[in-house]
Amino acid sequence: MTIFFAPLRLAPRPTEPQESVWKLLLEVTPxxxxxxxxxxxxxxxxxxDFFSVSLSVTALGEQFDRDTTKITQAITLTLLFRSVGAVLFGVFSDRFGRKWPLVFxxxxxxxxxxxxxxxxxYQQFLAVRSLFGIGMGGIWGLAASTALENLPVGLRGIGSGFLQQGYAVGYLFAACISLKLVPAVHPGWRALFWTGAGISAFGAAVRAVLPESAVFQKAREAAEKHGFISEKEKTRIFLHETKEMLKKHWVLCIYAVLLMTGFNFLxxxxxxxxxTYLEKTKGFSAHDATIATIISNCGAVSGGIVAGYVSQFLGRRITIVVFVCWVAVFIPLWILPSTFGGLAAGGFWVQFGVQGAWGVIPIHLAELAPPAFRATFPGVAYQLGNMVSSASAQIEATGGDHLKTTLNGKSVPDYAKVQGIFIGCIAAFTLFITVIGPENHGSHFEKHRAAFDxxxxxDEAYIDEEGAAAAASAKETDLEAGDHENEKASEERISTEKQTA
Structure with missing residues (x-):
């Protein structure tokens, strides 16, 4: 049962001795x-692919003769259409498997x-980037389900952190390509997009070589043990189960979208x-701005890995709260300095907090999701949140048009003030949504049946008795922790009443 407004507390203490992270890592198969x-x-x-636009805003503006606000419209359209891809590819993955939907x-x-x-x-570019958003929308849910469902439960926290920082590493790769390749070749900004296309094609080839997810295959075999069911009948069952899931978990769906709205805005x-902020407001060269971006993404990678690991012990929500507070503390270092060193340090520590909080999200959403919809639910929630936050860049660009500062005697957009206000407000919203929400730490979702069964x-549809026993044990641990809290509160109340008497 999903419980909102649950008190923040540490992860439930395991009832049995747990293997160390290093031992679990050694046990992971090739x-x-x-x-x-x-x-x-x-x-x-x-x-x-996504940050190819962010890193090329100035070059694209010169190519298409448009200002920053117009170029950022391409970012907005990409984010808007990602929810369509999340629905399409998420449904395909939960219905047909993890392999071929991700390859396509x-x-x-x-x-x-x-x-x-x-x-x-400019019109051609907007059209292609809009369609591109549909393709991008499916990747996160499919990537998370493929990566996490086959890992041991004890490694899923740190695995979540590593997985999510694939995004920061991708940003890092894009920044390095923009820094070294783009200025050195005649096509210029186009080389960044073409290189990204080649890396995506390589990813598709690697996935095509690997087999179907072992966990999904196990669920498929369990469904077939009930007797032969045609593909048409499986689809009918899948649609029926989806309808029942939405009727039961519609509040959880809304909550997940609100949570991801805050995270995506952040x-x-x-x-x-x-x-763009470093170039236009602080007067950095494109080269120095790219170097600062690379440094900030090193902070992002570090934060995500640390937070993912820590969440195994602190719990998912407490870890998110700690890292979002970290972001708020370092906002002044993000916007006040004028030197390269100060701003690069601000970028490093703010992204350490932002992507630290994000490092918990893949496993947190996977554990909250109805188990049979581990690709669809997290992916759609993520991308609907992306859709709501799609105008982030345009909001900041428009704010920069109205809030001005002076740089070398010239009036320039004050992106420092705009981003400081924006990030501060979003951090407060994200904290509130995280605190009031539920948590399902240590869920054994790999033991559940498929949605076409x-x-x-x-939520209680397990493949075998072992899965049911693990879930019952987890619930019993949660109940014992809740009983302990209730007893403690009762003792405190009785003590207070005696003192008053």
Whole structure:
């Protein structure tokens, strides 16, 4: 049962001795490593492709003769259409498997990224980037389910942190390509898009070589043990189970979208215009702005890994709260300095907090999701949040048009003040949504049946008795912790009443 307004508390203490992280890592099989790597790589490709626009705003403005606000419209349209891709590819993955939907998804992204590099007009560029958003929308849910469902439960926290920082690593790769390759070749900004297309095609090839997810295959075999069911009948069952899931979990769906709205505003508000902010408000060269971006993404990678690991012990929500507070503390260092060192340090520590909080999200959403919909639910929630936050770059660009500062005697957009206010407000909203929400730490979602199995959409639909026993043990631990808290509160109340008497 999903409980909102639950008190923040540490992760439930395991009832049995737990193996160390290092021992668990040594026990991971090559195929499990392959699943995790390809999920990480897919998410990395998504970031390279998305941030190709952010890193090329100035060059695109010169190419298409448009100002920053107009160019950022391409970012907005990409984010708007990502929810369509999340629904399509998420449903395909939960219905047909993890393998081929992700292969097709990555190939689609590669083709559209390649096409973006051949655009000669602003209208063509907007059209291609809009379609591109559909392709990008499916990747996160498929990548997370592929990477995490095959890992041992004890590694999912740190695995979540590593997986999510595929996005920061992708941004890092894109920044390095923009720094070294783009200025050195005649096509200029187009080379960044074409390189991103090649990396996405490579990701598709790697996924095609690997087998179907072992966990999904196990769920499929369990469904077939009930007797032969045609593909048409499986689809009918899947649609029925989806309808029942939405009727039961509609409040959880709304909550997940609100949570991801806050997180997406937080990341896009601190990333999309960061190079532009350094160039136009602080007077950095494009080279120095790119170097600062690389440094900030090193902070992002570090924060995500640390937070993912820590969440195994502190719990998912407490870890998010700690890292969002970290962001708020370092906002002044993000906006006040004028030197390269100060601003690069601000970028490093703010992104340490932003992507630290984000590092918990893949596993947090996977644990909250109805188990049979681990690709659809997190992916759609993520991308609907992306859709709501799609205007982040345009909001900041418009704010910069109205809030001005002086740089070398010239009036320039004051992106420092705009981003400081924006990030501060979003951090407060994200904290509130996280605190009031539920948590399902340590969920054994890998033991659940598939959504195309009759009754498989239920939260209690386990493949075997072992799965049911693990879930019952987890619930018992949570109940014992709740009883302990209630007893403590009762004792405190009785003590207070005696003192008053």
């Amino acid at each position: 195929i499990q490593w392959g699943f995790f790597f390809v999920g990480w790589l897919a998410w990395c490709c998504d970031a390279i 998804n990555l190939l689609l992204v590669a083709v559209l990224e390649l096409g973006a590099g051949f655009c000669n007009t 990341s896009h508000g601190s990333q999309d215009l960061f190079p 009759e009754g498989g959409g239920s």
